[in-house]
Amino acid sequence: MDRTRLPSGMNRLVTSRGKHLTAHQYRFSVLAVTFLSYMMYHASRKPPSIVKSVLNPTAEQRANGAPGWAPFDGPDGNHLLGQTDVAFLAAYSVGMFFSGHIGDSMDLRVFLTYGMVGSGVFVCLFGLGQYWNIHNLYYYVFVQVCAGVFQSTGWPSVVSVMGNWFGKSKRGLIMGVWNAHTSVGNILGSLVSAAMLKRGGDGWGNAFVVNGVLTIACGWLVHNFLVVAPEDAGLPSPHGGEQHETLVSSSSGNSGGELGVLEPEGRDGNVGGDVGSIGSATSKTQKYPHSPKTFAKKPPAAGFKAALKIPGVVTFSLCLFFTKLVAYTFLYWLPFYIERTEIGGVYLTPAQAGRLSTLFDIGGVAGGILAGYISDKFNARSMTSAGFVYLSIPVLYCYREYGSSSMTANVLLMMLAGVLVNGPYALITTAVSADLGTHESLKGNARALATVTAIIDGTGSIGAAIGPMLTGYISSHTNDWNNVFFMLYAADLVAGLLLMKLVMKEIRNTPTTLK
Numbered sequence: 001m002d003r004t005r006l007p008s009g010m011n012r013l014v015t016s017r018g019k020h021l022t023a024h025q026y027r028f029s030v031l032a033v034t035f036l037s038y039m040m041y042h043a044s045r046k047p048p049s050i051v052k053s054v055l056n057p058t059a060e061q062r063a064n065g066a067p068g069w070a071p072f073d074g075p076d077g078n079h080l081l082g083q084t085d086v087a088f089l090a091a092y093s094v095g096m097f098f099s100g101h102i103g104d105s106m107d108l109r110v111f112l113t114y115g116m117v118g119s120g121v122f123v124c125l126f127g128l129g130q131y132w133n134i135h136n137l138y139y140y141v142f143v144q145v146c147a148g149v150f151q152s153t154g155w156p157s158v159v160s161v162m163g164n165w166f167g168k169s170k171r172g173l174i175m176g177v178w179n180a181h182t183s184v185g186n187i188l189g190s191l192v193s194a195a196m197l198k199r200g201g202d203g204w205g206n207a208f209v210v211n212g213v214l215t216i217a218c219g220w221l222v223h224n225f226l227v228v229a230p231e232d233a234g235l236p237s238p239h240g241g242e243q244h245e246t247l248v249s250s251s252s253g254n255s256g257g258e259l260g261v262l263e264p265e266g267r268d269g270n271v272g273g274d275v276g277s278i279g280s281a282t283s284k285t286q287k288y289p290h291s292p293k294t295f296a297k298k299p300p301a302a303g304f305k306a307a308l309k310i311p312g313v314v315t316f317s318l319c320l321f322f323t324k325l326v327a328y329t330f331l332y333w334l335p336f337y338i339e340r341t342e343i344g345g346v347y348l349t350p351a352q353a354g355r356l357s358t359l360f361d362i363g364g365v366a367g368g369i370l371a372g373y374i375s376d377k378f379n380a381r382s383m384t385s386a387g388f389v390y391l392s393i394p395v396l397y398c399y400r401e402y403g404s405s406s407m408t409a410n411v412l413l414m415m416l417a418g419v420l421v422n423g424p425y426a427l428i429t430t431a432v433s434a435d436l437g438t439h440e441s442l443k444g445n446a447r448a449l450a451t452v453t454a455i456i457d458g459t460g461s462i463g464a465a466i467g468p469m470l471t472g473y474i475s476s477h478t479n480d481w482n483n484v485f486f487m488l489y490a491a492d493l494v495a496g497l498l499l500m501k502l503v504m505k506e507i508r509n510t511p512t513t514l515k
Contacts, residue, residue: 005232007109009224026233030165033226034158035178037112039185040211040218041154044123044147045088045331046189047207049357052081052336053350054197054204069204070135080137082472085332087141089465091148093458100156100454108157108228115153116219120212122147127208152461156454159433164229166238175430176372183361183368183422186331190361194354307451310436315502320428320460322495323389325467326488327425330417332468334360337481344406359411363418368426370419380510381432382502385424389496392420393489400485424495429457467491 006014010029014020021029056077057066067073072080103111126143134140166174192214193207227233307313339353348356367388375384399413433453467487474483 007224007226010227013225020233023230023235026227026230026235027165029225030161030227031178033222034161035181036218037116037181037222037226038154038158039181039188040116040215041119041151042182042185043189043192044119044211044215045151046186047123047127047193047211048081048085048088049332049335050190050193050197050350050354051204051207052078052333053339053353056081058340069130071137076476078472078476082469082476083137084140084144085468085472086465088144088148088151089328089461089468091145092152093461093465095149095152096156096454096458096461098454099152100451100458103153103156103160103454104451108161109222109226111153112157112226113219113223115150115157116222117216118150119147119154120215120217120219122150122212123215124209124212127205127212130203130205152458155429155457156451159430159453161226161228162430163433164237173369173372173376176369176426179368179372179426179430180365182426183364183418186361186364187358190335190354190358194351197351197354307455310452312432312502313436313452313455315498316428316432316436317456317459319385319495319498320425320456321463322491322498323385323421323425323428323463324457324460325463325491326392326495327421328464329467329471329484329488330360330421333471333475333484338410341404341481343404343410356411356414360414360418361422363415364422364426366415367419367421367423368430371423371427372431375427375431378510380506381427381435382499383506385427385432386496386499386503388420388423388427389492389499392417393492395420396485396488396492400482425460429453429460433457463491 053061054066055069055072057068057073062068068077074080099111099115122143126140126147129139129143162175162178189211192210196203196206196210199206230237335350335353335357338356339348339350341347371384371388375381378384395413395417399410399417403410403413433456436452436456470487471484474487475481
């Protein structure tokens with residue numbers, strides 16, 4: 001039995017079982033491994049936001065003995081911290097455009113493994129700067145640039161793998177649930193970092209080192225257990241086209257102990273047809289390839305120009321530029337904002353502010369699931385995204401104006417803001433990217449997935465770099481967070497306006513869609 005296309009850990013698992021996993025089990029393993037992978041990518045991004053107040057304490061905190069950390073402890077500390085954020089996000093956004101095409105051209109499992117290990121190493125190096133007593137800004141900027149490049153391997157890879165395994169049916173809901181890895185990672189990174197600060201505020205480097213080591217460990221998991229595509233396990237592609245046509249039956253002489261080609265199941269099993277839901281496979285009658293010749297021959301990766309010509313790619317890319325600007329401003333600055341804002345007459349410690357900020361991400365989990373469900377139900381990705389974006393503007397205003405009145409108001413408004421800010425961001429980066437990456441114009445070639453995802457998320461990541469940079473500049477030069485929120489209102493408004501052409505098209509098609 002040939003299993004050369006399976007990763008080593010999965011190969012050993014299959015050997016110990018004496019038979020292949022079912023299609024359902026393979027899909028579940030892909031969901032779990034990619035979820036854990038990107039969860040750790042996001043967890044490793046959280047330490048900078050949690051330790052900002054430790055690196056650049058307030059005058060009151062300094063009076064209480066908080067030493068700060070040069071070069072971030074001066075009057076321009078916020079601006080310098082913003083520069084490290086920009087270094088990471090700029091490298092991430094530039095790397096994204098290259099990572100997508102590279103990922104479509106090589107083994108995504110290996111590509112993702114390198115990315116996770118590299119990310120973990122450079123996250124650790126940032127924290128080790130404390131133990132090596134490094135106070136040079138260029139060291140931290142260099143480390144962040146390298147971390148950003150390696151982090152750019154993650155998103156195109158995991159979305160491409162998910163797109164390989166799941167068809168369009170219920171894709172919005174499935175990917176909405178799956179995209180909870182972003183918020184779960186933010187929560188995990190925040191809690192780990194806050195726990196390290198609680199053990200000793202001076203030991204901020206541990207917040208980076210622990211998250212970095214966990215990221216490296218997850219890279220090992222990816223290398224050993226991630227099955228990139230159904231064809232690697234002898235299953236037909238859910239997208240048909242060239243990939244499906246190359247799956248042929250092995251010789252009819254296979255005995256019961258041999259493994260031949262898995263035939264399509266039809267609607268109930270969702271193996272050969274639309275693999276949008278996680279259906280079970282009737283493994284008793286299904287066969288897998290005995291010879292490597294029966295594996296699908298993968299078509300060439302789609303080019304950058306071809307991906308740009310897919311209808312909707314440019315529009316959603318520009319929309320994500322502004323929605324991700326808002327989302328990443330919260331990702332990098334929310335704990336700092338909470339710690340410096342009086343809530344119900346009380347100021348929180350950095351560790352307390354870090355823990356409280358996780359409620360925004362809990363709201364983000366609900367937002368991603370809700371946006372995916374609504375967009376599936378009404379087949380309206382654009383209307384759903386625009387609706388969330390427009391609703392987020394008054395909610396952000398209420399959070400700024402009334403969030404400080406009491407802890408209850410702060411919690412409720414923060415979670416609602418998380419729902420509305422992360423909902424469209426999650427929908428565009430998952431279901432929309434996967435839809436466009438398997439667009440009918442590609443004629444079944446799913447190898448544009450990583451490229452399309454990279455274009456959309458790469459453009460969004462430019463906004464993600466600009467948002468935190470402007471926040472650091474505005475907050476340090478005007479000392480007025482109202483100006484930061486005005487920037488967020490404007491970004492959400494532009495994001496909604498960019499989608500209006502697609503929204504009107506969906507509205508015109510609504511009666512046909514709902515029949």
